Each structure stands twice: as structure tokens, then as C-alpha cells.
Amino acid sequence: MAVLVELTIDSQDFDLGRVTAVQDGIHISLERVVPTGGEVMPFFWAEGADFELFEASVRENRIVDDLTAVARVGDRVLYHVFWGDTVSSLTNILTESQATILEAHGNDPWFFRLRFNDHAGLTEFHNLSQAEDIDFHVERIYSLADGETGVLTFDITPEQQEALVVAVEDGYFEVPRQTTLGDVADQLSISPQAASERVRRGADTVLRKVLLSRSAADFE
Incomplete structure (x- = not known):
């Protein structure tokens, strides 16, 4: 790719x-x-x-x-x-x-x-x-992304991306936190458990791509 x-x-x-x-x-x-x-x-x-x-x-x-x-x-x-x-x-x-x-x-x-x-x-x-x-x-x-000029991908699902975007925009990762996973779930009309799974799995995939891949680790 x-x-x-x-x-x-x-x-x-x-x-x-x-x-x-x-x-x-x-x-x-x-x-x-x-x-x-x-x-x-x-x-x-x-x-x-x-x-x-x-x-x-x-x-x-x-x-x-x-x-x-x-x-x-x-x-x-x-x-x-x-x-x-x-x-x-x-x-x-x-x-x-x-x-x-x-x-x-x-x-x-x-x-x-x-x-x-x-x-x-x-x-x-x-x-x-x-x-x-x-x-x-x-x-x-x-x-x-293959066949999608201008579309970036970290190999996360659309549902995980949607949950991550809401979490980031609403300040879930800020210190102190500005929102909760319950609030994210309410916006997406899903259960708090589903919101937690999407945010955590999506964040884990993105961070692994960025921090642990050979190229993204500044080649060290």
C-alpha cells in the first residue's frame, strides 16, 4: 500500500x-x-x-x-x-x-x-x-487507502472511527476529561459498553500503527 x-x-x-x-x-x-x-x-x-x-x-x-x-x-x-x-x-x-x-x-x-x-x-x-x-x-x-484517492486509513472500522472522532472532539482524551464514554454512547445511540469497545480498540489500532510500525517510529 x-x-x-x-x-x-x-x-x-x-x-x-x-x-x-x-x-x-x-x-x-x-x-x-x-x-x-x-x-x-x-x-x-x-x-x-x-x-x-x-x-x-x-x-x-x-x-x-x-x-x-x-x-x-x-x-x-x-x-x-x-x-x-x-x-x-x-x-x-x-x-x-x-x-x-x-x-x-x-x-x-x-x-x-x-x-x-x-x-x-x-x-x-x-x-x-x-x-x-x-x-x-x-x-x-x-x-x-487502496482505490480511494485522498482517503486515509489506519485499518480501523467506520464505527471505530466515528466513535474516536466523537471522543476526540468532545475532549475524552483531554486532561482533565471533558466528557465520558457514556456521553459518547448517547451521541452515537449505542450502549456504553459498545462505545468503550470502539474507542479502545480504535485507539489501540491507531497507536500501534503510529508508534510501533517500522516507519512511524522514526526508523529507530
Whole structure:
């Protein structure tokens, strides 16, 4: 099953980050989903910049063959960057681990949302990054349900998810607790015992996925 990861990386650890970190207050974001098997990070939006100065600074970088302004929408400009022969370690790592960049934006640090074919790809990404001394901070790891684009799953039943959502929203896990399992049961029109079983089993499954899985444990 596909694995999605949200993480942050220092701008100095990849080409686009280094090249565009030329002004304070500038924000860069990838224009669309870009599979890393082909042309990597060719289009990006820039905003909050002195665009003439920005363009000149980017073009002066030795790893940039050319930079073209494709479109301007309000205070944002869409650019197409043509990379030279030098490719950052991160680009190679993304390609070798068969990752797809679903989202990337920032300046320093950058936020990335990546999709891997499976946990093996994620593990390879981690190992290759360590070998290249690329530090990243994992914000979130989760799976994409088969055949349901955009639907996240921790392998819990719909009933368990419904009970957990009510419990979390009403403050059952807060300290001190803001509600009881009896109140959760009343909202769901089920018995307190059924509410207890759904919340406990659902929470146990989610916590095991997050804390005990190989990838979600920060690879330790």
C-alpha cells in the first residue's frame, strides 16, 4: 500500500531550496504534482519577492541553465527552471526511492508531502538521506487507502472511527476529561459498553500503527 510522508527539510539540502533562498520573505511552492522519475522540480511559484532581483540571482547560480517566467497572477509568478548537469543529492534520493512529490513549499525550512509505493521505498529514502547527511524532520506518516484517492486509513472500522472522532472532539482524551464514554454512547445511540469497545480498540489500532510500525517510529 502507498505510504505518504509529511516532512521538513532545510533549504540547503536540495537544488531548488538553495537556488531560491536569495531573499528574505520570499515563498516558493511547486506548481503541481511532479513525478521524480522524469524532470524534477521544473515549475515553481514565487511570491513576496523583488522579481527582477530574484530572477537575476537565480540565473547567476552555476547549476541553473535558464529561468523563464511563464505567467504572473497577482503578486505571484510561475517560473520554469532548466537545471544544469549538477543534481542535488536529495533529487537523486527521491528518484532512487521512487518517491512522488505531491506538495512542496517554503523557504527555510521547506515542507514536503511525498508518496512512496510502499514502506520499503520510505525506508530506502531514510537510509539514503542518512548516507548523504541530509536531515529531515518527519511530521506525519500515513497510508492511502487502496482505490480511494485522498482517503486515509489506519485499518480501523467506520464505527471505530466515528466513535474516536466523537471522543476526540468532545475532549475524552483531554486532561482533565471533558466528557465520558457514556456521553459518547448517547451521541452515537449505542450502549456504553459498545462505545468503550470502539474507542479502545480504535485507539489501540491507531497507536500501534503510529508508534510501533517500522516507519512511524522514526526508523529507530
